[in-house]
Amino acid sequence: MRLEGKKILLIIGGGIAAYKSLELIRAIRKEGGEVKTILTKAGTEFVTPLSVASLSGHHVYQDLFSLTDETEMGHIELSRSADLVVVAPATADLMAKAAQGLANDLASTTLLATDKRVLMAPAMNVRMWLHPATQRNVACLKQDGIGLIGPDEGAMACGEFGPGRMAEPLAILEVVIATLSAPASLPLSGKHVVITSGPTHEPIDPVRYIANRSSGKQGHAIARAAAKAGARVTLISGPVTLPDPEGVQVIHVEDARAMLQAVEQALPADVAIFCAAVADWRVASAGTQKIKKEKAGPPHIELTENPDILATIAQAKTHRPPLVIGFAAETEHVLAHAQAKRIKKQCDWIVANDVSPASGVMGGDQNTVHLLRGETVSSWPLMDKTAVAEALVHEIALALKTSSHENQ
Numbered sequence: 221m222r223l224e225g226k227k228i229l230l231i232i233g234g235g236i237a238a239y240k241s242l243e244l245i246r247a248i249r250k251e252g253g254e255v256k257t258i259l260t261k262a263g264t265e266f267v268t269p270l271s272v273a274s275l276s277g278h279h280v281y282q283d284l285f286s287l288t289d290e291t292e293m294g295h296i297e298l299s300r301s302a303d304l305v306v307v308a309p310a311t312a313d314l315m316a317k318a319a320q321g322l323a324n325d326l327a328s329t330t331l332l333a334t335d336k337r338v339l340m341a342p343a344m345n346v347r348m349w350l351h352p353a354t355q356r357n358v359a360c361l362k363q364d365g366i367g368l369i370g371p372d373e374g375a376m377a378c379g380e381f382g383p384g385r386m387a388e389p390l391a392i393l394e395v396v397i398a399t400l401s402a403p404a405s406l407p408l409s410g411k412h413v414v415i416t417s418g419p420t421h422e423p424i425d426p427v428r429y430i431a432n433r434s435s436g437k438q439g440h441a442i443a444r445a446a447a448k449a450g451a452r453v454t455l456i457s458g459p460v461t462l463p464d465p466e467g468v469q470v471i472h473v474e475d476a477r478a479m480l481q482a483v484e485q486a487l488p489a490d491v492a493i494f495c496a497a498v499a500d501w502r503v504a505s506a507g508t509q510k511i512k513k514e515k516a517g518p519p520h521i522e523l524t525e526n527p528d529i530l531a532t533i534a535q536a537k538t539h540r541p542p543l544v545i546g547f548a549a550e551t552e553h554v555l556a557h558a559q560a561k562r563i564k565k566q567c568d569w570i571v572a573n574d575v576s577p578a579s580g581v582m583g584g585d586q587n588t589v590h591l592l593r594g595e596t597v598s599s600w601p602l603m604d605k606t607a608v609a610e611a612l613v614h615e616i617a618l619a620l621k622t623s624s625h626e627n628q
């Protein structure tokens with residue numbers, strides 16, 4: 221019994237696939253899990269409250285303003301008492317409401333009020349699924365950390381063919397089990413990791429900016445690796461062309477000052493990794509109007525220093541993460557410059573890499589790095605950025621484990 225003692229709140233939306241949710245309830249209970257249910261008004265068109273109640277062995281919650289439902293268990297409590305919230309079938313309407321944060325019925329209010337992980341099993345007509353509006357909502361939901369199961373591809377009840385069928389109940393069950401068994405067993409479970417990535421764009425006027433060649437590949441790879449290791453990850457990204465990593469909360473910013481503000485708002489964290497290539501300078505007084513070509517010649521652009529995000533956080537009096545990691549991109553005297561940077565900025569570790577044109581790493585998929593921890597230097601061979609990210613996350617997990625043992 222792989223779900224012994226686990227509580228699942230199942231929200232059943234109004235789609236023909238709702239009949240499969242009855243099977244899901246049975247499958248969860250067979251594994252020892254407890255299922256409480258919310259049935260939307262549209263859901264009652266496809267399955268009856270009586271069949272849901274009989275199979276779950278519990279009252280079926282249906283109405284936000286029902287006096288009996290609210291006195292038995294308030295909607296806030298209902299949303300928090302479960303270990304996991306599963307929406308199956310997740311209709312286009314329910315997904316749109318959740319993506320927008322609407323709360324105009326019991327199901328949507330519960331999704332907004334919950335502090336638990338949410339899984340959704342979408343089910344809808346293929347055109348509805350492929351519609352840009354639904355795909356926008358899917359992207360929003362993923363960004364908010366909601367897990368999607370399916371949809372499957374195949375013949376649909378409406379006679380069309382393509383993606384949109386709800387995943388099979390047993391497939392949903394396996395994801396439920398994996399999600400609920402994951403936390404304790406992964407190396408960074410329960411840890412919050414904040415990562416900066418990509419370049420910053422510093423405006424000159426509304427149409428021009430100062431930028432650099434950072435691709436964000438390394439920072440994004442670290443975010444993915446940390447999420448895979450079970451951490452809650454907040455990725456603060458400058459403008460990049462990369463997709464948002466799945467299961468990671470991504471905050472998009474343009475310039476250095478916005479990046480610092482987003483990092484401060486994301487704290488507290490157990491680890492902060494500063495991978496972004498932050499512009500050292502910004503234009504002192506960026507114009508609100510486009511600078512016109514003057515006869516007097518090119519304009520004089522005055523620069524002023526940007527805040528150093530890494531140094532600010534590493535030297536913060538409150539909420540300094542226990543492990544602060546910086547990056548040092550150097551073109552010569554790599555180790556010496558990186559060590560000086562670590563001491564000056566007061567971070568715990570620094571990951572140094574050689575970005576001289578001869579190294580060929582800038583913007584590429586590979587990296588040769590040295591990890592400086594105090595006076596200890598570990599030099600890693602040329603590796604894919606994904607492998608560098610995984611190796612770094614491994615070292616972080618080991619360090620956190622050691623420090624938690626030391627504190628016991």
Ligand code: CTP
Nearest residue numbers: 494495496498526527528529530546547548549
């Ligand atoms: N960094 C930062 N905020 C800045 C500048 C840099 O958070 N305004 C961080 C980077 O994310 C990286 C580290 O500091 O982790 C090193 O950045 P780098 O630009 O190499 O350091 P600088 O202090 O700017 O040194 P220099 O440009 O002289 O090499």
